[in-house]
Amino acid sequence: MNAIMEMHLSIVTNKPQTTRRRVLGIDTKDDTQLVFLDTPGILKPTYRLQRSMMGFVDEALDEADIICVVVDTPKAIERGNILDPMWAGIIERRKRPTVLVLNKMDAVKIRKEALPLMEQARESGLFAKAIAVSARDNKFIEDLMVMLRELAPEGPFQYDPELASDQTDRFFVAEFVREAVFKQFTEEVPYATEVMITEFKEREGGKWYISADVIVERENQKAILIGSQGVALKQVGQAARASIEQHLGQPVFLELYVKVRNDWRNDRAQLASMGY
Ligand SMILES: Nc1nc2c(ncn2[C@@H]2O[C@H](COP(=O)(O)OP(=O)(O)OP(=O)(O)O)[C@@H](O)[C@H]2O)c(=O)[nH]1
Numbered sequence: 001m002n003a004i005m006e007m008h009l010s011i012v013t014n015k016p017q018t019t020r021r022r023v024l025g026i027d028t029k030d031d032t033q034l035v036f037l038d039t040p041g042i043l044k045p046t047y048r049l050q051r052s053m054m055g056f057v058d059e060a061l062d063e064a065d066i067i068c069v070v071v072d073t074p075k076a077i078e079r080g081n082i083l084d085p086m087w088a089g090i091i092e093r094r095k096r097p098t099v100l101v102l103n104k105m106d107a108v109k110i111r112k113e114a115l116p117l118m119e120q121a122r123e124s125g126l127f128a129k130a131i132a133v134s135a136r137d138n139k140f141i142e143d144l145m146v147m148l149r150e151l152a153p154e155g156p157f158q159y160d161p162e163l164a165s166d167q168t169d170r171f172f173v174a175e176f177v178r179e180a181v182f183k184q185f186t187e188e189v190p191y192a193t194e195v196m197i198t199e200f201k202e203r204e205g206g207k208w209y210i211s212a213d214v215i216v217e218r219e220n221q222k223a224i225l226i227g228s229q230g231v232a233l234k235q236v237g238q239a240a241r242a243s244i245e246q247h248l249g250q251p252v253f254l255e256l257y258v259k260v261r262n263d264w265r266n267d268r269a270q271l272a273s274m275g276y
C-alpha cells in the first residue's frame with residue numbers, strides 16, 4: 001500500500017505483527033479511486049489482542065471488493081507453499097476476486113524459483129490473477145495497479161480525492177511512535193507496547209504539542225524502554241518525531257511517558273479503552 005501510494009502510511013518493521021489495526025489508504029488518480037485496507041496478517045490468536053486484530057481482518061475482508069494476498073516470496077519459496085490452508089479457507093469463503101502478490105522479488109536471486117508458486121496459485125483456483133513485484137524497489141507496482149483497476153467495480157468516488165486516509169493524525173502519530181519502538185527493541189518489548197495519545201495541540205505559528213503514553217505490561221519492560229538515564233526513550237522520541245513531522249508537514253514537540261498496565265494484551269477493559 002505504501003509503495004502504491006508513495007507514502008509512509010502503514011508502519012513497516014522487520015518484525016511480524018507490526019500492523020494491529022486496519023489502515024486505510026486512498027489512491028486517487030484521474031477517474032480512478034482505489035481504497036486500500038491494510039490489515040494485520042492472518043494468524044491463530046493466542047491472546048485477546050490478537051483476537052481483536054483478526055476481527056479487523058474479518059471486517060476488512062467483508063468490506064473489500066478485491067482481496068490482495070501479499071506474500072513474502074523468499075519465505076514462500078523456502079516453505080514450498082504460498083499459503084497456509086487455514087488462510088485459504090478464510091479467503092475462499094469471501095468469493096471475491098483475489099490477487100496473489102508475490103512481493104520481495106528483489107530478494108529472489110533466481111526468478112525461476114517463483115514459478116512453482118505461480119503454478120500452485122493456478123492449481124488452487126483461489127486467485128483471479130497473480131503478479132510478482134518488489135515494493136522496496138517499486139518494480140511492477142504500476143502493473144499491479146492496472147490489474148486492480150481492471151478488477152475494481154465502477155461507481156462514484158467514496159472519498160474526497162484530496163484525502164490520503166480517513167484516519168486521524170492522532171492515529172498516525174501513535175503508529176509512528178509504535179514503529180520506533182518496534183524498530184529499536186528486540187524480543188518481547190515491542191509486542192508488549194501500545195501507544196495512546198493523551199494531548200494533541202495544534203499551535204498557530206509554533207510547534208504542535210503532542211503527548212503520548214507508551215504502555216507496557218511490566219516494570220522490567222518499562223525500565224528497558226526508558227533505558228539508563230532515559231537514553232533509550234529519547235531515541236524512540238527522536239525517531240518517531242522525524243516520521244511525525246514528515247507526515248504532518250509540521251514541526252512538533254513530542255513528549256512520551258512510559259506506563260505499566262499489567263497484562264493489557266489479555267485484559268478486555270484495557271483493550272476496549274485502546275479501541276481493540
Ligand atoms: N527486500 C524487500 N523487503 C521488503 C519488501 N517489502 C517489504 N519488505 C520488508 O519486509 C518487512 C515486513 O514489512 P511489513 O510491511 O511490516 O510487512 P507486513 O506484511 O505488513 O507485516 P505485519 O504488519 O507485521 O503483519 C520489512 O522489513 C520491510 O522492509 C520488498 O519488496 N523487498
Ligand SMILES: [Mg+2]
Pocket residue numbers: 010011012018019039040
Ligand atoms: Mg503491516
